[in-house]
Amino acid sequence: MSFTRRETLLMAMGTAFAAVVPFKAFADVDGDIAAFTGGAEIGTGGITLIAPEIAENGNTVPIEVDAPGAVSIIVLATGNPTPAVGTFNFGPLAGAQRASTRIRLAGTQDVLAIAKMPDGSFVQATQEVKVTIGGCGG
Amino acid sequence: MADNVTPRVRVPREAAAGETITIKTLISHPMESGQRKDGDGNVIPRSIINRFTCEFNGEMVIDVAFEPAISTNPFLEFEAVVPESGTFVFTWYDDDSSVYTDSKDIAVN
Numbered sequence: 001m002s003f004t005r006r007e008t009l010l011m012a013m014g015t016a017f018a019a020v021v022p023f024k025a026f027a028d029v030d031g032d033i034a035a036f037t038g039g040a041e042i043g044t045g046g047i048t049l050i051a052p053e054i055a056e057n058g059n060t061v062p063i064e065v066d067a068p069g070a071v072s073i074i075v076l077a078t079g080n081p082t083p084a085v086g087t088f089n090f091g092p093l094a095g096a097q098r099a100s101t102r103i104r105l106a107g108t109q110d111v112l113a114i115a116k117m118p119d120g121s122f123v124q125a126t127q128e129v130k131v132t133i134g135g136c137g138g
Numbered sequence: 139m140a141d142n143v144t145p146r147v148r149v150p151r152e153a154a155a156g157e158t159i160t161i162k163t164l165i166s167h168p169m170e171s172g173q174r175k176d177g178d179g180n181v182i183p184r185s186i187i188n189r190f191t192c193e194f195n196g197e198m199v200i201d202v203a204f205e206p207a208i209s210t211n212p213f214l215e216f217e218a219v220v221p222e223s224g225t226f227v228f229t230w231y232d233d234d235s236s237v238y239t240d241s242k243d244i245a246v247n
Binding site: 059060061077080081082083084085086087088089090091092093094095096098099100101102103104105 | 202
C-alpha cells in the first residue's frame with residue numbers, strides 16, 4: 001500500500017487537527033476552573049449536580065446545583081465550544097445554596113459544577129449527559 | 139436587539155417570618171449564542187442576558203452570571219429567606235446594555 005504526496009499531506013493535516021482540537025477544549029475548561037479556584041485543590045462531596053442522564057434536546061437541558069453553605073457555584077459544560085455556563089453567587093438572604101436553570105449542550109459530555117465554600121475550599125460534582133440533538137446551532 | 143422581552147416572576151404573596159420560599163423567574167429572550175450562522179453563512183452576533191440579580195429590601199439574594207450556554211428564555215429557580223415584609227427586586231442585564239426589572243411584594247404574617 002502506497003500513498004501519494006497529496007494523501008500523505010491530508011492525513012498529516014487530519015492528525016494534527018484531531019490532536020489540536022480536543023486539547024484546546026480541555027485548555028478552556030482548565031482555564032475556567034483555574035480562574036474560579038485560583039489553582040486551589042478541588043475536593044468532592046457537599047455538592048449535588050442534578051442533570052438528566054439522557055437529554056433528547058440539547059437546546060434546553062434542565063440542571064440543578066445544590067451546595068449547602070457555598071458562597072458561589074460555577075457550572076461548566078466541558079464539551080461546549082465555550083465551556084462556561086454560568087456562575088451563581090449567593091447573597092446573605094439566599095434560603096438555600098440551590099438553583100436550577102436550563103442550559104444548552106452541544107453534544108454528549110460531562111457537566112461539571114464547582115462550589116466555593118466559605119472557608120475557601122472547593123468541591124466539585126460531575127454528571128454525564130447523553131444528548132440526542134445538539135444545541136449549539138451550526 | 140431583543141424584542142418583546144417580558145420578565146415573569148412567581149413569588150408567594152405571603153410567608154411566615156424567616157421562612158424560606160422558592161422563587162421562579164423566566165424572561166422571554168432569544169439568548170443568541172454567537173455560535174449560530176444565518177442562511178448566508180454569516181455569524182449571528184451574540185445577544186444574551188449576561189447577568190441576573192435578585193435583592194430583597196436592598197439585600198442580595200442571588201447574583202448570577204449567565205453565559206451563552208443558557209437556554210433561550212432563561213429560567214431560574216432559587217430560594218430566599220423572608221425576614222420581614224418587603225419587596226423583591228429582580229434585574230436582568232442585557233448585552234445591548236438594556237436593563238429589565240420586575241418587583242414583587244411579599245407580606246409577612
